[in-house]
Amino acid sequence: MPTAIKIENLSKQYRLGLVGTGTLSHDLKRWWTINILGKEDPYLKIGEINDRAAKSKSDYVWALKDINLEIKQGEVLGIIGKNGAGKSTLLKILSRVTKPSTGNIYYNGRIASLLEVGTGFHPEMTGRENIFMNGSIMGMNKKEINRKLDEIIDFAGIERYIDTPVKRYSSGMTVRLGFSIAAHLEPDILVVDEVLAVGDAEFQKKAIGKMQDVSKGNGRTVLFVSHNMAAVKDLCNHSVLLENGQVFKTGLTQNVIEYYLHQSKTTVTTQQWKDINIAPGDKDIKIRQLKIINENRQTLTFVNINQTFGIYIEYEVLNEIPYFLLGMNLFNIAGVHIFTTHDNNKYLSGTNVKKGLYSTVIWIPSNLLQDGDYMISVAAMRYNPFEILFHVYELLRIHIIDSMHSETRNIDYNRNLPGLIRPKLNWEKTKYHK
Numbered sequence: 001m002p003t004a005i006k007i008e009n010l011s012k013q014y015r016l017g018l019v020g021t022g023t024l025s026h027d028l029k030r031w032w033t034i035n036i037l038g039k040e041d042p043y044l045k046i047g048e049i050n051d052r053a054a055k056s057k058s059d060y061v062w063a064l065k066d067i068n069l070e071i072k073q074g075e076v077l078g079i080i081g082k083n084g085a086g087k088s089t090l091l092k093i094l095s096r097v098t099k100p101s102t103g104n105i106y107y108n109g110r111i112a113s114l115l116e117v118g119t120g121f122h123p124e125m126t127g128r129e130n131i132f133m134n135g136s137i138m139g140m141n142k143k144e145i146n147r148k149l150d151e152i153i154d155f156a157g158i159e160r161y162i163d164t165p166v167k168r169y170s171s172g173m174t175v176r177l178g179f180s181i182a183a184h185l186e187p188d189i190l191v192v193d194e195v196l197a198v199g200d201a202e203f204q205k206k207a208i209g210k211m212q213d214v215s216k217g218n219g220r221t222v223l224f225v226s227h228n229m230a231a232v233k234d235l236c237n238h239s240v241l242l243e244n245g246q247v248f249k250t251g252l253t254q255n256v257i258e259y260y261l262h263q264s265k266t267t268v269t270t271q272q273w274k275d276i277n278i279a280p281g282d283k284d285i286k287i288r289q290l291k292i293i294n295e296n297r298q299t300l301t302f303v304n305i306n307q308t309f310g311i312y313i314e315y316e317v318l319n320e321i322p323y324f325l326l327g328m329n330l331f332n333i334a335g336v337h338i339f340t341t342h343d344n345n346k347y348l349s350g351t352n353v354k355k356g357l358y359s360t361v362i363w364i365p366s367n368l369l370q371d372g373d374y375m376i377s378v379a380a381m382r383y384n385p386f387e388i389l390f391h392v393y394e395l396l397r398i399h400i401i402d403s404m405h406s407e408t409r410n411i412d413y414n415r416n417l418p419g420l421i422r423p424k425l426n427w428e429k430t431k432y433h434k
Contacts, residue, residue: 001072003108004189004221005094010067010103012089012245063089064100064245073108073188074219076211078226078236078253080260083394086245087225088193091115094223095191109188109221110138114178123167127158127177130166134181148184155210156180157203170387176203183210189221190214194393208235227377227393229257229335261333267373268397270299276316280392284321285380288357289314290395302399305371305422310361311396313378317358323351324380324389328362333373338420342381367424370417371402 064086071077079087092098094105095113112134113120120137121130131152135145153159156176158169166174182190190211208231214220226232232239232253239256241249249256270291273279279286292300293310303309311328327342341362376398379391 001074003070003106004073004075005069005071005108006106007067007069007071007094008104008106010064010090010093010100010105011062012064012086012093012098013062013101062245064093067103067247069240069247069250071221071223073221074215075238076215076222076224076236078224078232078239078256079242080226080229080232080239080256081242081248083392085242087242088115089245090242091191091193091223091225107189110186111189111191112138112182112185112187113191113193114175114182115191115193120178120181121166121174124165126165127153127156127162127169130177131181135185138185138187140185145185148186152177152180152184155184155206172203172386172388179207179210183207183214187220189223191223193225194227204231211235227331227335227375228337229261231335233257257334266397267302267399268395269301271395276318279316280378280390280395281315281380282390284317284319285324285389286316286318287313287378287392287395288316290376290378292396292398293361300398302401304366305369305400305402306366306424308363308366310363311376312359312361314357314359317353317355320352320355322382323353324382326360327379327381329377329379329391330369331375331377332370332420333375335375336420338369338374342379368421369400370420370422371400374398374400 081087092115093100095111095115120134122133131149132145153162158173158177211222212235215222224235236253239253240247241256241260249259272289276286279288281287291312293312294300295308300309313326325343327340329340330338332338375394376396377391377393378395380389381387
């Protein structure tokens with residue numbers, strides 16, 4: 001089978017901690033990205049081990065180092081790894097959004113990518129105009145784009161707003177249109193980052209089905225980054241595990257995921273970001289601290305199955321902004337979504353949130369979850385229209401144990417009970433007399 005992408009000795013280096021980056025254009029871009037867009041400094045790296053909390057001993061950090069990969073035509077390749085492993089940097093280089101420091105990439109065909117929300121869109125142009133602009137960039141003529149136009153609009157589900165400027169779209173609408181354009185304009189290589197998580201569950205399922213169709217039906221290549229191991233397993237035949245900017249393992253998806261999950265069982269029950277520039281969030285909201293606590297507000301290193309525990313979130317609102325809701329998602333170690341919860345103070349809708357430091361605690365009742373390992377992500381959103389402001393994965397990892405003294409302990413059943421949750425429920429038993 002012919003090669004779609006060949007990567008040779010690819011590396012990406014960033015310089016750490018400088019205010020000036022050497023040119024006026026770089027300084028302007030840095031200021032715009034941090035202060036206006038609220039995103040990470042494009043010239044700042046996150047530490048020698050690509051850990052946002054780590055202290056670097058050098059002014060230079062390798063986001064990627066000596067990547068060598070050969071991706072065959074028609075292959076669906078999953079790219080997995082922890083936050084800061086280099087996944088998004090690799091996709092940005094493959095999508096020609098940024099250049100590598102060293103190394104070469106050889107492509108066979110046209111590339112379409114869906115990375116950050118809004119990438120590739122002109123905000124002042126309508127959805128329809130952006131479809132034609134993206135098609136032209138990919139080398140398609142007007143007739144070819146017109147042939148796909150109705151399919152793109154229908155798949156995105158935004159027919160009513162197709163002639164509205166994209167700047168008025170919610171993040172979910174923008175992602176739906178972006179994916180629909182990328183998937184329907186017949187690219188030879190489709191690159192999709194975790195941005196799909198911004199869409200609703202129904203659209204995510206629809207998008208994964210479309211990626212399967214693109215690869216199986218048309219022999220096109222798909223590169224897919226996700227923290228959802230179940231989605232990677234369903235979609236990808238082969239996967240790559242990145243760690244600290246390097247290829248750590250490649251092979252069949254099942255084997256790579258099993259290895260990743262086995263090595264990912266380290267618990268992280270507290271995190272704090274003192275430097276607001278690297279704190280997760282967006283330009284208006286920054287998460288400053290997360291920790292797992294007991295009912296006495298003490299930090300826990302693990303949780304007993306029969307113990308009520310809280311997820312403490314401290315966040316800073318940098319500017320007065322319209323009201324938003326915080327949400328929390330719980331995943332098991334396989335990446336299966338267990339549940340979502342969010343602040344339900346909808347009576348505050350329509351008001352503004354003042355600048356300042358806030359905290360909230362999400363209390364999880366005892367005897368609800370299975371024993372095992374779980375990952376916690378945090379999101380911020382608005383309704384009317386629904387919009388996800390940000391969603392950050394794997395911020396905490398917790399271990400829940402079934403202790404010797406638990407009332408629900410499996411005494412005669414020496415393995416995990418089936419099911420995603422394990423609630424302790426009240427049973428009412430009655431004996432009838434004849």
